[in-house]
Amino acid sequence: MNVLVTGASRGIGEALARRFADEGANLIVVARSEPELNKLADELGGAALVADLADTEQVDTLIPRAEAAFGGIDILVNNAGLETTAGLTETSVEAIRSVVRVNLETPIVLTRAVIGGMHKRGRGHLVYTSSLAGIAGFPGLATYAGTKAGLTNFAASMRLELNQTEIGTTIIAPGPVDTRMWGALENEPYSDALLKRLNTLRLIPKTNPERLAKRTVAAVKSNRRHVRHPARMSANFWLNEAPRRITELATVGVRYRPPIHLPHPHLPDLHRRDKTTDAG
Ligand code: NJP
Numbered sequence: 001m002n003v004l005v006t007g008a009s010r011g012i013g014e015a016l017a018r019r020f021a022d023e024g025a026n027l028i029v030v031a032r033s034e035p036e037l038n039k040l041a042d043e044l045g046g047a048a049l050v051a052d053l054a055d056t057e058q059v060d061t062l063i064p065r066a067e068a069a070f071g072g073i074d075i076l077v078n079n080a081g082l083e084t085t086a087g088l089t090e091t092s093v094e095a096i097r098s099v100v101r102v103n104l105e106t107p108i109v110l111t112r113a114v115i116g117g118m119h120k121r122g123r124g125h126l127v128y129t130s131s132l133a134g135i136a137g138f139p140g141l142a143t144y145a146g147t148k149a150g151l152t153n154f155a156a157s158m159r160l161e162l163n164q165t166e167i168g169t170t171i172i173a174p175g176p177v178d179t180r181m182w183g184a185l186e187n188e189p190y191s192d193a194l195l196k197r198l199n200t201l202r203l204i205p206k207t208n209p210e211r212l213a214k215r216t217v218a219a220v221k222s223n224r225r226h227v228r229h230p231a232r233m234s235a236n237f238w239l240n241e242a243p244r245r246i247t248e249l250a251t252v253g254v255r256y257r258p259p260i261h262l263p264h265p266h267l268p269d270l271h272r273r274d275k276t277t278d279a280g
Contacts, residue, residue, distance in 0.1 A: 001024070001025045001026065001074045001075065002025070002026050002028060002066075002070055002071055002072060002073050002074050002075070003017075003020045003025040003026070003027055003028070003073075003074065003075040003077065004027075004028040004029075004030060004063075004066055004073045004075070004076050004077065004114075005017045005020070005027065005028070005029055005030065005077040005079055006030045006031070006053060006077065006078055006079050006080035006106075006110070007030070007031055007053075007079040007080030007081060007129075008027075008029035008030060008031055008037065008040060008079070009029070009031035009032070009033040009036040009037050009040070010031075010033075010036060010179065010180060011177070011179035011180055011181065011209055012079060012129060012172075012174075012177055012179060012209045012212060012213065013029075013031070013077070013079040013080065013129075014029075014040060014209070015208075015209035015210050015212065015213035016077055016079060016127075016209075016213045016216060016217075017029050017040060017044060017046070018040075018044065018210075018213065019210075019213040019214055019216070019217045020075070020077075020217060021044040021045070021046065023217060025074075025075070026045075026046060026047075026070065027041070027044045027045075027046030027047070028046060028047050028048075028049060028066050028070055028073070029041055029044075029046060029047070029048050029049070030048075030049045030050075030051050030053070030062065030080070031050070031051075031080065032050060032051070032052050034048070034050045037049075037050060047069070047070055049062065049065065049066060053080050053101070053102050053106045054082075054097075054098045054101045054102050054106075056101070056109075059101075059105075059106050059109050059110065060109065060113075062110065062113070063110060063113035063114050064113070067117060072117045072118070072121050073114050073117065073118070073124075074118070074121075074123060074124055074125070075124070075125045075126075075127065075220065076110060076111065076114045076124075076125075076126050076127065077127040077129075078106070078107035078110060078111070078126070078127065078128045078129065078151075079127070079129040079172075080102055080106070081102060081103050081129060081131075081181070082098060082099045082102045082103060082144075083099075083141070083144050083181050083184060083185060084096070084099055084140065084141055084142070084143045084144045085140060085141075085184060085185060085188040085190060085191065086140055086188070086190050087139070087140060087142075087190065088142050088143065090190075091143065096143050099143050099144060099147060100143065100146075100147055103144065103147035103148065103151060104147040104150045104151055104154070107128060107151060107154070108154055111126055111154075111158065114126075115162070115167060118166075118167050119165055119166075119167065122166050123166050123167075124166065124167040124168075125167065125168045125169070125170065125220050125223070126155070126158065126167065126168070126169045126170070127169075127170045127171075127172065127216065127220060128151055128152075128154075128155040128169070128170070128171050128172065129172045129174075130148045130151045130152045130155070130171050130172060130173050131144075131145075131148040131173060131174065132173055132174060132175040132204075132229075132233060132236075133145040133148050133149075134148030134149045134150075134151060134152040134173060135149070135152070135173070135236055135237060135240040136236060136240075138191070138194065139190070139191070139194060140188065140190040140191045140194070141185075141191070151171075152171055152173065152240075153244075155169055155171045156169075156171070156225075156244050159225060160248065160251070160256065161256055162256075163256060164255060164256060168220070168223035169223075169225060170216065170219045170220050170223070170224060170225060170226070170227060171225060171226050171227070172212065172216055172226075172227045173226060173227070173228045173229070173237065174207065174212055174227075174228070174229040175204045175205075175206075175207075175229055175230050175233060176204050176205070176206040176207070177206065177207055177208065177209055177212055177229070178206050178207070178208045178209065179209055182206070202232075203230075203232060203233065204230065204233075205230050205232075207229050207230070212227065212229060215227045226241075
């Protein structure tokens with residue numbers, strides 16, 4: 001079983017890669033930090049693919065590169081992410097574009113690239129590391145929260161789109177996790193007052209990446225759609241989930257067209273029929 005984990009050079013992605021490897025999976029780890037990736041890949045007996053996931057060309061060729069070298073991807077873990085730590089006007093346009101790309105556009109494009117093969121092989125699972133910030137707004141995290149809300153709703157929509165197939169989905173929605181990213185937010189004057197208040201209310205206890213990874217691998221095995229932290233924010237999670245469940249209930253029995261085999265995005269799209277030609 002091939003598992004590709006993005007953002008595996010440290011933090012949650014590294015813990016996920018280690019946990020999947022413990023289960024006997026072949027790991028393909030992706031990020032920009034080459035030494036860290038190579039070290040992890042060596043340790044896990046896996047492979048490292050260095051890629052900047054804010055670079056569209058590198059994103060477009062990632063799945064074809066991985067599948068040509070190691071065979072079909074059975075589990076795609078879209079985990080790489082970038083935070084924003086300041087007010088919108090204090091954040092550069094370049095930084096905003098990188099965050100939107102890495103957190104939202106890239107997982108969508110990688111999903112598109114991988115599902116054709118999964119469908120052909122009759123198995124597959126898609127994992128998305130979203131966030132508690134995907135269900136509520138946080139000052140200083142506006143762009144980040146926007147991308148995570150988009151990612152959550154994208155993943156939930158894909159679950160419906162793939163409901164007649166063997167491809168499952170799991171969304172990880174954590175609050176604070178003890179990694180570099182949380183450290184960066186904690187040390188940021190912009191979020192200081194907000195975090196102090198939430199901590200005083202004991203709403204956002206920290207977890208560690210290993211615990212989250214253990215729960216995620218268990219969720220993938222049983223095709224559970226969510227891994228959430230912390231449990232005390234359950235009401236927020238459920239209020240956010242309600243409209244999706246209502247739509248799902250209202251559309252029970254509706255058959256969606258299963259995904260057709262998609263050619264890799266960097267190759268000429270020979271199968272796509274031009275709508276104008278069809279109409280003519
Ligand atoms: O963060 P960190 P986490 N191209 O900074 C990679 C979400 N989350 O583990 O390229 C390729 O330690 C980066 O690799 P490198 C969060 O939004 C977290 O906490 O070598 N890769 C590294 O491996 C994110 O989606 C918390 O720098 C790129 C990884 O991403 C996921 O958890 C709370 C890249 C980031 O590792 C993992 O974050 C929450 C690029 N352009 C959601 N840019 C939390 N920690 O509290 C970054 O709600 N990466």
